[in-house]
Amino acid sequence: MVMKCPACGKDCVKIAEDILANIDREYMACRDCAPEPNLDKSRPLRDLPDELQRCHSCGKATLDAVMLDALHILAEFGLRDDGETLRSVGSPLIAVGYPLAYSPRLGPRSLIIIGERLGRQAAEAIVERIPEIRGVIHSRGVPGIRGSLTMPNENVLLAGCDLRADVVQSLFGELVIYKSQSKVHIEFSRQSSPKMKILEQLYIQGRIRDVTDGLSGPGTLGLMCALAGAKRIVLNDAWSPAVQNIILNLKVNKKLLGIEQIEYLEEHLERIKAPANYVGFEPMLVCRASGKCDIEVYHGDLGRLFSKARPTELCLIDHFPGADTKELEKACRCCKEIVII
Ligand SMILES: C[S@@+](CC[C@H](N)C(=O)[O-])C[C@H]1O[C@@H](n2cnc3c(N)ncnc32)[C@H](O)[C@@H]1O
Ligand SMILES: [Zn+2]
Ligand SMILES: [Zn+2]
Numbered sequence: 001m002v003m004k005c006p007a008c009g010k011d012c013v014k015i016a017e018d019i020l021a022n023i024d025r026e027y028m029a030c031r032d033c034a035p036e037p038n039l040d041k042s043r044p045l046r047d048l049p050d051e052l053q054r055c056h057s058c059g060k061a062t063l064d065a066v067m068l069d070a071l072h073i074l075a076e077f078g079l080r081d082d083g084e085t086l087r088s089v090g091s092p093l094i095a096v097g098y099p100l101a102y103s104p105r106l107g108p109r110s111l112i113i114i115g116e117r118l119g120r121q122a123a124e125a126i127v128e129r130i131p132e133i134r135g136v137i138h139s140r141g142v143p144g145i146r147g148s149l150t151m152p153n154e155n156v157l158l159a160g161c162d163l164r165a166d167v168v169q170s171l172f173g174e175l176v177i178y179k180s181q182s183k184v185h186i187e188f189s190r191q192s193s194p195k196m197k198i199l200e201q202l203y204i205q206g207r208i209r210d211v212t213d214g215l216s217g218p219g220t221l222g223l224m225c226a227l228a229g230a231k232r233i234v235l236n237d238a239w240s241p242a243v244q245n246i247i248l249n250l251k252v253n254k255k256l257l258g259i260e261q262i263e264y265l266e267e268h269l270e271r272i273k274a275p276a277n278y279v280g281f282e283p284m285l286v287c288r289a290s291g292k293c294d295i296e297v298y299h300g301d302l303g304r305l306f307s308k309a310r311p312t313e314l315c316l317i318d319h320f321p322g323a324d325t326k327e328l329e330k331a332c333r334c335c336k337e338i339v340i341i
Contacts, residue, residue: 006248007180008161012095012109012134016176016253019096023167026096027104032057036103039064039086045071046082060105063092066132070113073129077122090115093181095134097166099191109134112164112181114155123158135160137182144185144217144239145279146323152239152279157182165252168220170196172203172228175253179218183241185320187220195221195318195341202314202339203228210313212236212335214302214328218245221316221341226257226293234309236298240278243299247287250295258292272299283308303331311335 005012033055039048050072052065070089074080080088093112094104104110113126114137123136138156145152162182168175169191179186199221202208212234213222222235223246237243247269250262268286271277283300285308298309302317311334318341319325325340332338 003251005161005163006244007163010109010161012161012163013178013248013252016174016256019165019176020167020174023096023098026098027094027100027102027106029105030055030058030060033060033105034062036062037064039068041087042085044083044085045075045080048086055105058105060107061132062105063103063111066106066111066130067092067113069130070126070133073125074118074122077119077125079117079119079122088117089113090118090139093164093186095164096176097164097188099169106132108132109161112137112160112162114139114181114186118158120158123160127160133160134164135162135181137162142185142320143183144242146320147238155182166220168193168196168224170224170228171200172224173256175220175223175227175256176249177218177220177223177245178248178252179245180241184218184239184245187217196224198339198341199224199228207314207337212305212309212312212315212332214305214315214317214332215319216246217242217318219249219297221318222246222295223249223253223257225316226295227253230293232312233293233295234298234305234312235295236283236300236302236305236309238280238299238301240272240280240299243272243280243286243297246297250287250289250297257289257295259289259295260291261289263288263290268299285309302328306332306334313337314339316341 002011003013054061090113095110112135136158165178208228210232211225216235280299283298287297289295313336315332315335
């Protein structure tokens with residue numbers, strides 16, 4: 001089943017079961033695919049081929065073929081000279097992130113490029129002329145907010161769509177977590193991620209029952225706790241684009257999470273969709289889900305969350321590396337236990 005993409009209106013969003021059913025084969029070569037060209041990523045454009053063919057049988061492209069096309073278009077728009085390399089194009093993000101042991105073979109709209117020195121017109125040409133590219137993002141650093149009262153940083157979607165997903169794996173199962181990648185920070189899907197190891201440990205010890213994911217971003221940890229069998233989850237983030245991603249992720253993973261009903265607090269949701277209200281302070285309940293687990297989604301400062309939400313047994317605090325969590329920890333002491341991720 002395909003859902004309308006909230007970012008671009010096209011068919012970027014599939015439900016989790018459908019993605020998980022096919023993900024093993026998604027990026028595989030067919031038996032007619034030519035071997036990976038393995039171009040030297042630091043070779044100058046003048047020494048690179050003009051083009052690399054897609055497979056005549058399955059139609060998929062190698063990553064090198066797509067990045068080479070993008071480099072040629074950037075050169076055509078005067079944004080790269082012939083001494084620049086494939087690496088200079090930027091970072092490729094596969095539209096469904098999944099840990100791969102090999103370089104992916106790409107189908108239509110399966111790659112987002114994030115980088116610097118990418119103009120809008122060139123980006124539009126890239127999306128229009130390279131079928132595998134879903135979107136092009138100009139990077140200005142880590143997007144989002146470091147605290148509820150700090151200035152937010154956003155990257156710029158130059159063309160196409162910025163919505164992509166990561167498959168999150170753990171010993172209690174998998175979920176699909178969508179992220180608006182120009183507004184929410186990038187965290188690659190990987191096997192045995194240290195964060196999942198912490199959740200798995202808590203799970204084995206029977207401590208995932210009633211959990212707050214206080215800085216939840218798109219909802220990764222809180223929703224994994226719901227999958228692990230928690231009876232109540234409180235998700236919170238002060239950055240509206242992340243909260244909007246949580247709501248999409250509830251819908252996408254509805255069946256896997258045993259959700260029966262999702263209730264939206266429409267008035268609050270409309271409010272946080274306005275860019276002027278992206279950074280939240282006073283916590284506001286924007287969505288509730290019920291079924292196997294009761295889930296509440298708040299937009300606001302974690303330092304004030306428990307003036308609105310009932311405290312939980314366990315509170316997870318997953319801040320950006322190096323951020324000071326002392327004040328937040330103090331504010332969450334009403335929960336029985338705090339775990340810094
Ligand atoms: C490292 S990210 C969380 C990643 C998330 N747990 C995941 O696994 O996808 C930190 C998050 O904290 C949020 N944040 C920072 N300060 C906050 C505050 N005072 N209150 C609420 N959210 C805050 C940011 O918007 C960001 O989404
Ligand atoms: Zn889209
Ligand atoms: Zn093929």
